[in-house]
Every structure is written in structure tokens, then in C-alpha cells.
Amino acid sequence: xxxxxxxxxxxxxxxxxxxxxxxxxxxxxxxxxxxxxxxxxxxxxxxxxxxxxxxxxxxxxxxxxxxxxxxxxxxxxxxxxxxxxxxxx
Numbered sequence: 001x002x003x004x005x006x007x008x009x010x011x012x013x014x015x016x017x018x019x020x021x022x023x024x025x026x027x028x029x030x031x032x033x034x035x036x037x038x039x040x041x042x043x044x045x046x047x048x049x050x051x052x053x054x055x056x057x058x059x060x061x062x063x064x065x066x067x068x069x070x071x072x073x074x075x076x077x078x079x080x081x082x083x084x085x086x087x088x089x
Contacts, residue, residue, distance in 0.1 A: 015087070017049055017064055023085040029073065031060060032083040051085070 021040040028034035031053060041050030041059050051062040051071055060071045062085070069085040 015064065019043060022088045023051065023069060024088055025083060026086050027084040029081050029083045032071065037088065
């Protein structure tokens with residue numbers, strides 16, 4: 001049975017995301033600030049997980065795929081307004 005606190009996509013060089021991992025924002029937007037560290041919340045499935053926005057339970061859903069770790073906000077805008085993250089080792 002899969003662990004719901006871990007996200008592992010073998011196509012991504014075995015990158016693993018776990019609940020409570022810390023992610024560094026490397027390209028921010030109005031919800032996530034570049035240079036700030038954010039905490040991973042609940043793992044949804046093998047591609048999506050919650051990324052907390054602050055000290056309370058507010059969150060957006062992040063994606064882990066072949067492009068990296070990011071949160072999309074409006075796919076209808078030309079620049080797609082994504083925030084990008086790197087996992088802190």
C-alpha cells in the first residue's frame with residue numbers, strides 16, 4: 001500500500017517529496033515569495049501535493065513533473081503565473 005505522506009515519480013530521477021519537506025521558492029508570484037521557504041502539506045497523489053502558504057493551514061496545490069516543482073495559478077494568462085520551487089536537501 002502506498003504511503004500517502006510521500007510523492008515519488010520515478011521518471012523524475014527518483015525525486016521524492018514528503019509531507020513536511022521544505023521547498024525554496026526560486027521564482028515567486030503574488031502568493032509565494034522568491035527566496036522564502038515553504039512546507040509541504042498532504043500528498044494528494046503521485047503528481048500533486050499541498051504547499052502551505054504560511055503559518056496557518058492555507059495552501060495551494062503544487063505539481064511535481066518532468067518540468068520541476070511548481071504551483072500554477074491561472075493557465076489562461078500568457079505567462080501562466082507559475083511559482084517555481086527547489087527542494088531543500
